[in-house]
Amino acid sequence: MASLVAPDHFSPTEDAAALQKACTGLGTNEKAIIEVLGHRNAAQRKQIRQAYEQLYEEDLVKRLESELTRDFEKAVYRWILDPADRDAVLANVALKKSNPDYPVIIEISCIRTPDELLEVRKAYQLRYKRSLEEDVAAHTTGDIRKLLVGLVSAYRYQGEEINARLANSEADLIHDAIKDKAFSHDEVIRILTTRSKAQLRATFNRYQEDQGTSITKNLLVENPDEILVALRTTIRGLNDPNKYFVKVLSNGIKRAGTDEDDLTRVIVTRAEKDLKEIKEEYYKKNSVSLDQAVAKDTTGDYKAFLLTLLGSEE
Amino acid sequence: MASLVAPDHFSPTEDAAALQKACTGLGTNEKAIIEVLGHRNAAQRKQIRQAYEQLYEEDLVKRLESELTRDFEKAVYRWILDPADRDAVLANVALKKSNPDYPVIIEISCIRTPDELLEVRKAYQLRYKRSLEEDVAAHTTGDIRKLLVGLVSAYRYQGEEINARLANSEADLIHDAIKDKAFSHDEVIRILTTRSKAQLRATFNRYQEDQGTSITKNLLVENPDEILVALRTTIRGLNDPNKYFVKVLSNGIKRAGTDEDDLTRVIVTRAEKDLKEIKEEYYKKNSVSLDQAVAKDTTGDYKAFLLTLLGSEE
Numbered sequence: 167m168a169s170l171v172a173p174d175h176f177s178p179t180e181d182a183a184a185l186q187k188a189c190t191g192l193g194t195n196e197k198a199i200i201e202v203l204g205h206r207n208a209a210q211r212k213q214i215r216q217a218y219e220q221l222y223e224e225d226l227v228k229r230l231e232s233e234l235t236r237d238f239e240k241a242v243y244r245w246i247l248d249p250a251d252r253d254a255v256l257a258n259v260a261l262k263k264s265n266p267d268y269p270v271i272i273e274i275s276c277i278r279t280p281d282e283l284l285e286v287r288k289a290y291q292l293r294y295k296r297s298l299e300e301d302v303a304a305h306t307t308g309d310i311r312k313l314l315v316g317l318v319s320a321y322r323y324q325g326e327e328i329n330a331r332l333a334n335s336e337a338d339l340i341h342d343a344i345k346d347k348a349f350s351h352d353e354v355i356r357i358l359t360t361r362s363k364a365q366l367r368a369t370f371n372r373y374q375e376d377q378g379t380s381i382t383k384n385l386l387v388e389n390p391d392e393i394l395v396a397l398r399t400t401i402r403g404l405n406d407p408n409k410y411f412v413k414v415l416s417n418g419i420k421r422a423g424t425d426e427d428d429l430t431r432v433i434v435t436r437a438e439k440d441l442k443e444i445k446e447e448y449y450k451k452n453s454v455s456l457d458q459a460v461a462k463d464t465t466g467d468y469k470a471f472l473l474t475l476l477g478s479e480e
Numbered sequence: 481m482a483s484l485v486a487p488d489h490f491s492p493t494e495d496a497a498a499l500q501k502a503c504t505g506l507g508t509n510e511k512a513i514i515e516v517l518g519h520r521n522a523a524q525r526k527q528i529r530q531a532y533e534q535l536y537e538e539d540l541v542k543r544l545e546s547e548l549t550r551d552f553e554k555a556v557y558r559w560i561l562d563p564a565d566r567d568a569v570l571a572n573v574a575l576k577k578s579n580p581d582y583p584v585i586i587e588i589s590c591i592r593t594p595d596e597l598l599e600v601r602k603a604y605q606l607r608y609k610r611s612l613e614e615d616v617a618a619h620t621t622g623d624i625r626k627l628l629v630g631l632v633s634a635y636r637y638q639g640e641e642i643n644a645r646l647a648n649s650e651a652d653l654i655h656d657a658i659k660d661k662a663f664s665h666d667e668v669i670r671i672l673t674t675r676s677k678a679q680l681r682a683t684f685n686r687y688q689e690d691q692g693t694s695i696t697k698n699l700l701v702e703n704p705d706e707i708l709v710a711l712r713t714t715i716r717g718l719n720d721p722n723k724y725f726v727k728v729l730s731n732g733i734k735r736a737g738t739d740e741d742d743l744t745r746v747i748v749t750r751a752e753k754d755l756k757e758i759k760e761e762y763y764k765k766n767s768v769s770l771d772q773a774v775a776k777d778t779t780g781d782y783k784a785f786l787l788t789l790l791g792s793e794e
Contacts, residue, residue, distance in 0.1 A: 299634065
């Protein structure tokens with residue numbers, strides 16, 4: 167369930183006017199911006215952008231970019247975009263880093279539904295005039311490329327039916343690959359990039375039953391190389407998104423200085439989806455609420471905005 | 481342009497009644513079936529199927545399957561399906577052969593538009609409860625698998641913009657691979673499976689200018705292995721679909737006994753699209769019209785049906 171608190175009824179033109187007022191005159195009224203945008207869902211935000219464009223002949227996104235700064239600006243910018251377009255931006259930013267941020271690509275391709283991923287690929291082309299897989303291929307090499315191009319290109323079957331015999335044989339196949347230290351074996355990548363999520367979970371469970379330990383544990387080695395880390399991220403994202411997100415959030419918050427990119431991304435992309443469950447899982451794991459952890463590690467308008475999206479106003 | 485001759489106005493219920501009459505009593509009236517279905521486009525055929533279902537509480541596709549036989553049955557069955565669903569069936573039949581019919585997979589993935597290919601992938605899942613790429617992977621191995629899984633998973637950028645520098649560097653890269661006889665080099669497969677068709681055509685042209693000969697000619701060797709044949713088919717399909725189809729038709733007709741599968745597939749899938757241009761190209765190449773060639777090599781209702789789709793009634 168969503169953590170976002172959004173009213174059923176709202177007025178796009180009143181909201182647009184409130185945002186315009188918040189951006190007018192000396193200094194920006196960040197609180198007013200949070201008050202409006204932090205309580206509107208994707209469809210509502212879209213209507214506000216359209217109303218703003220009509221009323222003021224100006225792009226609200228650009229206006230906010232020019233008014234806001236740093237982490238708060240980034241978070242509002244991510245938040246205001248349509249979800250598919252936002253993922254396209256996140257993927258592009260991740261790829262353009264001097265060290266491409268593979269986990270973001272893996273997260274988008276493994277955790278979005280197959281239909282959502284298609285929408286991201288369409289949005290990516292609209293924005294960047296290239297295909298997502300083309301850019302992924304251009305910014306990666308070797309085994310990582312094979313894995314990531316396969317993941318972003320997948321259109322997995324979405325049904326819940328599973329084939330138990332197949333789960334059995336593919337669990338064996340993965341086990342053999344791990345035993346031979348052929349982690350990025352073509353067959354392993356083929357399985358991870360083409361099978362349905364339901365089928366993969368059956369395979370992962372079967373592996374655990376047969377071996378008494380999980381694949382991700384068996385992939386834990388000292389000083390793992392890039393592909394090994396990427397494979398573990400892939401399996402964790404496919405197997406249990408909520409647990410995956412809790413790990414990303416915990417790592418992001420624990421790290422000295424906090425990883426704002428990870429924190430912003432997870433909260434912004436999940437606030438309308440399942441952030442409530444992620445919060446519960448976070449509490450179970452850390453014995454401190456995500457709201458408290460975020461409040462402790464962030465400041466100012468950025469903090470206020472994240473807490474609003476978390477559904478916890480101070 | 482289409483070769484199909486379909487009226488602007490028609491009555492789905494009258495057509496359904498005519499088809500029902502043609503299937504009733506002793507013997508089937510194949511001529512009546514051709515008269516109706518051979519002159520209706522995809523949207524019209526869909527309406528006829530729906531009208532038939534409502535009027536007679538029976539699936540028209542199943543009824544026709546039980547009435548018709550052999551090549552004629554196959555052609556009518558292919559024709560009556562929605563284009564995306566038909567491609568899903570063609571792909572599945574091609575994969576299930578003891579020697580998978582790779583060219584069909586290549587044809588569907590390279591010649592359909594990127595959006596059409598997405599629709600085929602959706603139709604495939606609906607029909608077979610698995611993803612197309614999953615089944616392609618399961619029925620192939622090695623380099624062929626890499627190529628085909630990449631091709632069916634692609635969602636290419638559809639714009640016409642090209643990057644000339646990239647065309648240059650990737651033409652060089654392909655040339656180096658061919659020189660080293662590393663035909664199925666990962667980079668070659670990456671280029672063929674991710675770049676837009678416009679970009680690829682620029683790359684192929686650049687190659688031809690630099691080397692004085694085409695890639696496909698440079699890939700011609702005696703006793704080529706599977707992957708080499710598949711790469712040539714891929715490049716021909718991406719580079720010039722009409723020429724590709726003319727080759728398929730010419731080979732299909734020339735072969736002793738005629739390859740009805742190829743003949744039916746090309747005529748049925750292109751009759752509503754560009755079969756007029758393919759016919760012109762065929763005539764230029766063979767100095768005999770496609771209609772004459774088809775008339776000479778086929779017989780009976782099958783022949784009459786193909787000629788109707790070709791827009792050439794006798």
